[in-house]
Structures are given as structure tokens and as C-alpha cells.
Amino acid sequence: MNMQMVREVAREKLKGYCRVCRECNGRACAGEMPGMGGVGTGSAFENNYDALAALRINLRTLHSAKEPNTQTSMFGHVLSAPILAAPMTGISMNAGGIMSEQEWSEAVVQGSLKAGMLAMVGDGPNPQMFASGLEAIKKAGGQGIPFIKPRNNEEVFRYIAMAEEAGAQAIGMDVDAAGIIPMTLAGQPVGPKTKDDLKKIISRTSLPFIVKGVMTSDEAEIAAEAGAAAVVVSNHGGRVLDYTPGTAEVLQEIAASVKDRVTILVDGGVRTGIDVLKMMALGADGVLVGRPLLMAAAGAGEEGITLALETMAKELKQAMILTGCAKLEDINLDIIF
Numbered sequence: 001m002n003m004q005m006v007r008e009v010a011r012e013k014l015k016g017y018c019r020v021c022r023e024c025n026g027r028a029c030a031g032e033m034p035g036m037g038g039v040g041t042g043s044a045f046e047n048n049y050d051a052l053a054a055l056r057i058n059l060r061t062l063h064s065a066k067e068p069n070t071q072t073s074m075f076g077h078v079l080s081a082p083i084l085a086a087p088m089t090g091i092s093m094n095a096g097g098i099m100s101e102q103e104w105s106e107a108v109v110q111g112s113l114k115a116g117m118l119a120m121v122g123d124g125p126n127p128q129m130f131a132s133g134l135e136a137i138k139k140a141g142g143q144g145i146p147f148i149k150p151r152n153n154e155e156v157f158r159y160i161a162m163a164e165e166a167g168a169q170a171i172g173m174d175v176d177a178a179g180i181i182p183m184t185l186a187g188q189p190v191g192p193k194t195k196d197d198l199k200k201i202i203s204r205t206s207l208p209f210i211v212k213g214v215m216t217s218d219e220a221e222i223a224a225e226a227g228a229a230a231v232v233v234s235n236h237g238g239r240v241l242d243y244t245p246g247t248a249e250v251l252q253e254i255a256a257s258v259k260d261r262v263t264i265l266v267d268g269g270v271r272t273g274i275d276v277l278k279m280m281a282l283g284a285d286g287v288l289v290g291r292p293l294l295m296a297a298a299g300a301g302e303e304g305i306t307l308a309l310e311t312m313a314k315e316l317k318q319a320m321i322l323t324g325c326a327k328l329e330d331i332n333l334d335i336i337f
């Protein structure tokens with residue numbers, strides 16, 4: 001099996017939800033939500049992709065970086081490459097029920113582990129969505145990271161206890177889901193968090209806490225001061241607020257402001273190992289990948305996820321050879337033209 005075959009099967013299975021375009025850039029699916037698109041005009045999704053595509057790289061081959069090392073360690077886990085599966089829920093609404101929420105969670109958790117990487121799982125309007133992710137993490141001996149929606153604090157505390165119970169390695173919150181209407185319609189209200197809320201939430205657990213959905217350096221500062229172990233520079237794949245910039249446009253400034261204190265993760269439009277390299281050059285310690293893994297799962301389940309992640313890791317290694325980076329720490333702004 002190769003990625004070409006995976007994509008062909010996925011294109012059939014995802015009919016009506018995702019076209020599995022040659023370039024997954026948010027153009028054909030603009031505004032398709034539920035579905036795989038970005039919200040409104042789709043500009044936020046497109047900006048993610050375009051910002052990465054606009055970066056040019058310096059080719060360097062007169063050096064000794066022959067066998068680059070892509071290995072890193074994060075949240076007590078050794079990763080074969082700095083790539084994690086982004087949390088995604090609502091498979092039936094967004095991807096036509098290619099598989100149940102439980103099957104998806106298991107595929108992404110196991111598929112990521114088999115690639116030597118780690119998956120995050122999400123939370124949604126139906127509490128069963130969070131439960132499915134936790135179940136998959138539990139089965140994997142705690143190797144996975146659940147993300148809680150910005151529910152009211154008491155609910156968040158309850159969800160943190162469940163995540164700890166499942167043995168999770170770290171816990172996150174997608175704070176940018178503060179305005180998600182389906183949550184409120186389903187009687188699961190969400191909303192913005194103050195720094196004080198965040199402090200209370202983070203101090204509730206001894207596990208590393210990840211704040212996902214940071215797009216400005218002032219909010220990265222708030223997350224760091226509240227005790228976050230990591231932030232994810234993210235606009236939720238362009239699915240929460242139209243007209244937000246691409247994450248690659250804001251990453252450098254955010255990384256510069258808090259990199260000394262927190263781990264910097266980023267997502268949005270990461271499609272290849274070269275995209276991973278670009279994000280690392282702008283200051284990220286690692287990336288999350290979303291839609292491409294849903295497509296890979298539609299094409300070949302768990303195996304598809306492993307293949308997609310391994311392919312990106314290989315591309316990253318190749319790109320490191322061609323930019324003269326022997327290890328991840330060598331990737332910096334010097335590789336950007």
C-alpha cells in the first residue's frame with residue numbers, strides 16, 4: 001500500500017464530505033461545515049496553507065548532515081519525529097461516518113503509536129466523543145493526550161479527573177472552541193477563560209497542560225503565566241473564526257515571546273515533511289496534523305495513519321539532509337530564503 005492508493009480509496013469513501021484534493025488547501029471545501037472545510041469564506045483555512053506555501057527554503061548540500069536525527073521527546077514520550085495527530089471529533093458529522101467515533105479514536109491512537117508518534121483526541125457536543133478518545137488512550141496504556149473543550153470550570157475539573165483516570169500523559173484544552181455553537185445547542189456550554197480560570201484549571205492536575213488555539217503573543221504569555229507546559233499555535237484548522245491569519249504568519253512572534261518557558265506546537269495546513277521543517281524553522285518544537293490523517297484513516301484505517309505519519313517523517317529527514325540540519329535543533333531561520 002502507498003499513499004496514492006490510500007487517497008484513492010479515501011476519495012470514494014469520503015464522497016460528499018471531502019474531495020481529497022491534490023492540494024488540501026481549503027479552496028474546494030470553503031465554508032463546508034459540517035464537513036472538512038474552513039468556516040465562512042474559508043479564508044482562515046486557506047491562510048494556513050498559503051502562509052506555509054509562501055515560504056521558500058535554502059538548499060544546502062555542502063555539509064556533513066548525512067543521517068539526520070528526527071527524534072525528540074515530549075510530555076515524557078520519545079517521538080520518532082516531532083509530529084502528533086491533532087485532536088478531531090465529529091467524524092459522523094464531518095466525514096460522513098467513515099467509521100464510528102470509537103473506531104476513529106482507536107485508529108488514530110494506535111496508528112500514531114505504530115509510527116513512533118503520539119495522538120491527541122478531542123471533545124465534542126456528545127460526551128461520548130470524549131469518552132471514545134479516553135477509551136482508546138486507556139487501551140494504549142495512557143499513551144495519548146485528550147483535549148477538553150472550554151466547558152464551565154466544574155465540568156472541566158470532572159473531565160480532568162476522567163483523563164487522569166485513563167492514565168493520559170498530558171491534558172489539553174482547545175480554548176479557541178469558546179464560541180462553538182453546536183456545543184451550546186447540545187446543552188454543553190463553552191466560553192472564554194480568564195487567566196484566573198486557566199490557572200485554576202491547570203493547577204487541578206499535575207500532568208503537563210497544553211493550551212491549544214493561541215494566535216497572539218499576549219495570549220501565549222497568559223497561557224505561560226497560568227502554568228501551561230505547552231501552547232498550540234492554532235486557529236482550529238480555520239474552523240472557528242473567518243479571516244484569522246495563517247498560523248505560520250504568527251508563529252515566529254509567539255515562539256519568540258514564550259519559547260524559553262513552554263513547548264511550542266503549531267498546526268494548520270501541515271501536509272508534508274517540508275511543512276514540518278518550515279514550522280520548526282519559525283520556532284516550533286513540533287507540529288500537529290489534522291485533515292490528512294482523517295483522509296488516511298478513511299483510506300486504510302490505522303494502517304493509513306501510520307503510513308501518512310511515516311511518510312511525513314521520511315520527508316522531514318530528506319528535507320533536513322538538503323538543508324544541512326543534522327538534528328532538529330539545527331533547524332532555524334537560516335534555512336528560510
Ligand SMILES: Cc1cc2nc3c(=O)[nH]c(=O)nc-3n(C[C@H](O)[C@H](O)[C@H](O)COP(=O)(O)O)c2cc1C
Binds near residue numbers: 121174238270
Ligand atoms: C473534522 C475536524 C474535527 C476537529 N475536531 C477538533 C476537536 O474536537 N478538538 C480540537 O481541539 N480541534 C479539532 N479540530 C481542529 C484540529 O485539531 C486542528 O487544529 C486542525 O485540523 C489543523 O489543521 P489541518 O487540518 O489543516 O491540519 C478539528 C478539525 C477538523 C478538520
